[in-house]
Amino acid sequence: MNSTKTLYSIFGVMLLVMVSIFAMAVSSNTYQSSEIHDVTKAEVIIYGTPQCHFCKKTRKLLSAHNIPFFEYDISVDRNAYQTFQRLQGRGTPLVVIGDQVIKGFNEPLIRELLNITDEPEDV
Numbered sequence: 001m002n003s004t005k006t007l008y009s010i011f012g013v014m015l016l017v018m019v020s021i022f023a024m025a026v027s028s029n030t031y032q033s034s035e036i037h038d039v040t041k042a043e044v045i046i047y048g049t050p051q052c053h054f055c056k057k058t059r060k061l062l063s064a065h066n067i068p069f070f071e072y073d074i075s076v077d078r079n080a081y082q083t084f085q086r087l088q089g090r091g092t093p094l095v096v097i098g099d100q101v102i103k104g105f106n107e108p109l110i111r112e113l114l115n116i117t118d119e120p121e122d123v
Contacts, residue, residue, distance in 0.1 A: 044069040044114070047084040048093040054105035055093040061107060065116050 044062060046069055048055030055071075062069045072080030074092070084094055087101050095102040097113045110116070 043096075043098065045096040046071040046093050047074050047080060047087070047089060047096075049073060049075045052092045057105050057107075058093045058095060058110070061110065061116075065114070065118075067114055067116075 044067060046055060046058055048058070048071060050073060059069070059071070072083075074081040074084045074089075087094055087096070089103065091104060093105060095106075095110065097110070100109075100113055102109055102113075
């Protein structure tokens with residue numbers, strides 16, 4: 001009986017250590033940036049999550065037009081989530097272009113603010 005309790009205790013400690021290591025690795029700020037793009041247009045920041053369909057559409061739109069952006073994963077980045085709340089974010093994505101805050105995926109407004117003039121594709 002004591003050996004079973006000891007085994008469970010060791011397993012519990014190991015699990016706690018693994019979860020802590022994973023949490024530190026994931027919360028190391030962001031999970032994606034557009035470092036490969038040329039910085040030629042307005043600064044764009046996306047507050048989103050990896051699972052968010054409309055965040056993916058936003059990334060795809062910006063990448064298709066070589067628009068630099070920086071993305072915060074609010075599901076793991078506490079500071080980013082607090083900023084998201086200060087910006088009155090309720091859903092994702094929350095997109096900041098210069099001093100404009102766009103709540104949700106609003107392709108026409110993103111195109112307007114970034115002077116994207118080609119025809120919209122199925123993003």
